[in-house]
Amino acid sequence: MISPKIPNNEFIRLQELYSYKILDSLEEEDYDFITLLAAQICNSKYALITLIDSDRQWFKSKCGIDINETPRELSFCGHAIYENKDIYIVEDARKDIHFHDNPFVVQEPHIVFYAGVPLRSDDNLPLGTLCVFHDDTILLNQDQITALKALARQVMNIMQLRKSTIKLEEQAQLLKNKNENLEDFFKAFKDLIVITDRAFEILKVNESWIEDYEQHNSEVKATNWFHYIHETDKKFIESIFDKTPNTNEVETFLCRIKDNKGFYREVKWRVYYLDNKYYLYGRDRTDQNNKETNLLKLLNLSKVQNERLQNFAHIVSHNLRSHSSNISALIHLIGEKYPVKDNEFFKMLLLASENMIETTNHLSEVALLYNAGKDELKQIPLKQVIARALDIFQLELIQNNFEVKLVCKEQIVVLGYAEYLDSVFQNLISNAIKYARTNVQKQLFIEAKDEGDYINVSFEDNGLGIDLERNKDKIFGMYKTFHFTENARGLGLFITKNQMEGMGGWIEVKSKVNEGTKFNLFFKKPYA
Numbered sequence: 220m221i222s223p224k225i226p227n228n229e230f231i232r233l234q235e236l237y238s239y240k241i242l243d244s245l246e247e248e249d250y251d252f253i254t255l256l257a258a259q260i261c262n263s264k265y266a267l268i269t270l271i272d273s274d275r276q277w278f279k280s281k282c283g284i285d286i287n288e289t290p291r292e293l294s295f296c297g298h299a300i301y302e303n304k305d306i307y308i309v310e311d312a313r314k315d316i317h318f319h320d321n322p323f324v325v326q327e328p329h330i331v332f333y334a335g336v337p338l339r340s341d342d343n344l345p346l347g348t349l350c351v352f353h354d355d356t357i358l359l360n361q362d363q364i365t366a367l368k369a370l371a372r373q374v375m376n377i378m379q380l381r382k383s384t385i386k387l388e389e390q391a392q393l394l395k396n397k398n399e400n401l402e403d404f405f406k407a408f409k410d411l412i413v414i415t416d417r418a419f420e421i422l423k424v425n426e427s428w429i430e431d432y433e434q435h436n437s438e439v440k441a442t443n444w445f446h447y448i449h450e451t452d453k454k455f456i457e458s459i460f461d462k463t464p465n466t467n468e469v470e471t472f473l474c475r476i477k478d479n480k481g482f483y484r485e486v487k488w489r490v491y492y493l494d495n496k497y498y499l500y501g502r503d504r505t506d507q508n509n510k511e512t513n514l515l516k517l518l519n520l521s522k523v524q525n526e527r528l529q530n531f532a533h534i535v536s537h538n539l540r541s542h543s544s545n546i547s548a549l550i551h552l553i554g555e556k557y558p559v560k561d562n563e564f565f566k567m568l569l570l571a572s573e574n575m576i577e578t579t580n581h582l583s584e585v586a587l588l589y590n591a592g593k594d595e596l597k598q599i600p601l602k603q604v605i606a607r608a609l610d611i612f613q614l615e616l617i618q619n620n621f622e623v624k625l626v627c628k629e630q631i632v633v634l635g636y637a638e639y640l641d642s643v644f645q646n647l648i649s650n651a652i653k654y655a656r657t658n659v660q661k662q663l664f665i666e667a668k669d670e671g672d673y674i675n676v677s678f679e680d681n682g683l684g685i686d687l688e689r690n691k692d693k694i695f696g697m698y699k700t701f702h703f704t705e706n707a708r709g710l711g712l713f714i715t716k717n718q719m720e721g722m723g724g725w726i727e728v729k730s731k732v733n734e735g736t737k738f739n740l741f742f743k744k745p746y747a
Contacts, residue, residue: 220293220317220318220319220320220321221316221317222292222293222297223291223292223294223297223298223300223301224298224301225301226300226301226303226345228344229273231344232300232344232345232346233272233273235340235342235344235346236270236271236272236344236346236347238382239346239378239381239382240382240385241270241279241378241381241382242270242272242277243277244279246280247279247280249377250268250279250280250374250377251280251282253268253280253349253370253373253374253377254266254267254268254280254281254282254349255282256370257282257349257351257367257370258282258283258351260363260366260367260370261334261351261357261359261363261367262353262357263283263332263351263352263353263357264283264328264352264353264354265281265282265283265284265328265351265352265353266281266282266283266349266350266351266352267280267281267282267284267296267348267349267350267351267352268280268281268338268347268348268349268374269294269296269335269347269348269350270338270346270347271291271294271296271297271300271345271346271347271348272291273291274290274291275288275289275290275291276288276289276290276291276293276294276296276297276347279347283328284328289323293321293322293323295307295309295312295318295323295330295333295335295350295352296335296347296348296350298317299335299336299337299345299348299350300337300345300346300347300348303337303339303343303345304337305336305337305368306334306335306336306364306367306368307333307334307335307336307337307348308333308334308359309332309333309334310332310356310358311331311332311356312324312330312331312332312333313331318330318333328352328354329354330352330353330354331353331354331355331356332352332353332355332356332357333350333351333352334350334351334352334357334359334364334367335348335349335350335351336348336349336350336367336368336370336371337371338371338374338375338378339375340375341379346378348371349367349370349371349374351367409427410427410500410501410502410503411424411425411427411428411431411432411486411499411500411501411502411503412424412425412427412428412498412499412500412501413428413444413499413501414496414497414498414499415444415496415497415499416495416496416497417495417496417497418443419443419444419445419460419497420442420443420444421442421443421444422496431478431479431503432447432476432477432478432479433479444499447476447477448474448475448476448477449474449475449476449477449483452474452475455472455474456472456474459472459490460490460497469489469490469491470489470490471487471488471489471490472487472488472490473485473486473487473488473504474486474488476501484503484505485503485504485505486501486502486503486504486505487501487502487504488500488501489501550565550568550569551569553565554569596634596635596636596722596723596743597634597635597636597637598632598633598634598745599632599633599634599635599637599640600629600631600632601627601631601632601633601667601674601676601742602625602627602628602629602631602667604637604640604641604644605625605627605644605665605667605676606625607641608641608644608645608648609623609625609648609665611645611648612645612648612649612652615652616648616652616663619652619655619661620660620661621651621652621655621661621662621663622660622661622662622663623662623663623664623665624662624663624664624665625665625666626664626665626666626667627665627666627667627676628667631667631669631674632744632745633674633676633742633743633744633745634722634723634742634743634744634745635722635724635742635743636718636721636722639718639719639721639722642714642715642718643715643718643719643740644678646711646712646714646715647678647715647738648663648678649711650711650712650736651663651678651680651682651736654680654682654683654736655680655682655683656681656682656683656733659681661680661681661682662680662681663678663679663680664677664678664679664680665677665678665679666679669744670741672743672744673724673741673742673743673744674741674742674743674744675739675740675741676739676740676742677737677738677739677740678737678738678740679735679736679737679738680735680736680737681734681735682735682736683732683733684730684731684732684733684734684735684736685728685730685732685736686730686732687728687729687730694712694728695712695713695715695716695726719740719741722742722743723743724740724741724742724743725741726738726739726740726741727739727741
């Protein structure tokens with residue numbers, strides 16, 4: 220026995236077979252009539268409609284036998300679909316090398332004669348056969364062969380009709396599911412949906428409309444959408460609806476709609492015209508408008524309070540500066556006229572006076588940070604400002620034995636305020652001196668680089684450093700200090716950060732304890 224070969228297009232053939240969803244289906248009279256007719260026409264005991272699966276031969280219809288399937292490797296029809304001829308005939312299986320020892324030849328039903336016509340899909344793929352077989356030899360004439368082929372085509376017509384019917388049923392179910400989902404969406408949609416005819420008679424509404432607008436307590440329920448519209452809005456809306464059917468465009472408009480409590484609410488609508496119906500989708504903007512109004516009031520109140528706070532800060536900083544300067548001058552005058560300079564209490568008084576002046580100066584800077592009347596950013600040559608800041612601290616840098624290196628091209632220009640730049644650079648240089656380590660060669664490296672949209676200016680020292688794991692979130696906070704030094708106030712970095720942001724830039728920091736700190740300043744560039 221030789222088992223049937225597998226066609227080269229087997230994967231595609233099986234996919235086509237499975238698309239009919241016919242394997243293991245119930246018996247059907249249409250198919251049984253064909254197998255009975257085929258057996259009668261060919262004078263054979265047996266007839267089958269077979270479909271060749273991956274490893275079996277399954278019988279959709281059978282005449283003369285009771286089994287439902289056989290292994291594919293034993294099938295006659297497997298050879299028939301591999302050859303894929305118009306008809307595959309085995310005149311005497313007992314003498315054929317492919318079948319002489321086949322179990323169905325040497326045992327029941329003792330097949331001798333076999334004739335099978337492939338059942339071909341529209342793509343000429345053989346899915347199975349209509350076959351007849353007998354336990355003795357048969358010689359088919361041309362009329363019998365022609366009739367057998369016609370019956371095979373009829374099997375495929377029925378299979379194709381079944382496939383189309385199943386597909387239509389699936390599409391119908393899918394459409395039903397979509398309609399159900401659409402209906403669920405229609406019910407659950409939070410915005411308003413109203414469908415009307417050309418005369419604005421309401422045909423359908425969703426739950427949101429029913430809940431908030433439908434007149435539950437009215438003796439006569441309003442059925443026309445125009446009944447709900449504010450009288451002064453109707454003429455405007457009529458003009459919109461007059462042109463909608465002619466343009467097929469989506470129109471958007473605002474109008475006031477009476478809710479079921481008798482109040483008018485502002486609703487934004489989109490209207491579509493389709494199949495002689497208006498489809499209206501509305502969103503209630505009343506609450507949003509109220510929120511916007513309240514927010515505007517809050518913003519105006521914040522603006523007024525901010526102006527008052529700024530005025531208060533200016534007054535306080537001015538008066539404190541005036542009084543602290545007078546106290547300082549008076550203390551220095553006492554020190555000049557009386558022999559008290561070596562007195563410990565006098566020294567403490569002098570130090571307190573100087574600290575008060577410094578704090579007052581910081582307060583003045585903070586008060587000016589958010590000045591709403593600030594001029595537009597100016598183009599400032601960067602290297603000149605940095606060099607000027609270094610000149611101010613030249614004596615302290617020399618006294619503290621600092622190595623200073625500045626790398627900045629002459630042509631680099633940034634956008635900013637000159638007084639802010641002076642303050643930022645001086646504060647960072649002052650910090651480098653104030654928090655230097657005593658047991659190393661002190662260094663300060665300043666570098667400016669063009670990084671596309673921004674200029675990056677870095678101040679890097681090898682001082683005490685900052686523990687960023689502990690202090691990362693508060694490093695730019697007000698009154699935050701990280702080292703025990705007598706003149707640390709904790710305002711410098713707070714002021715620096717706000718001044719950088721006031722110029723449209725920002726500041727970043729990298730630091731390690733006992734290794735040093737690097738501040739990166741990012742400035743806007745002038746547009747070309």
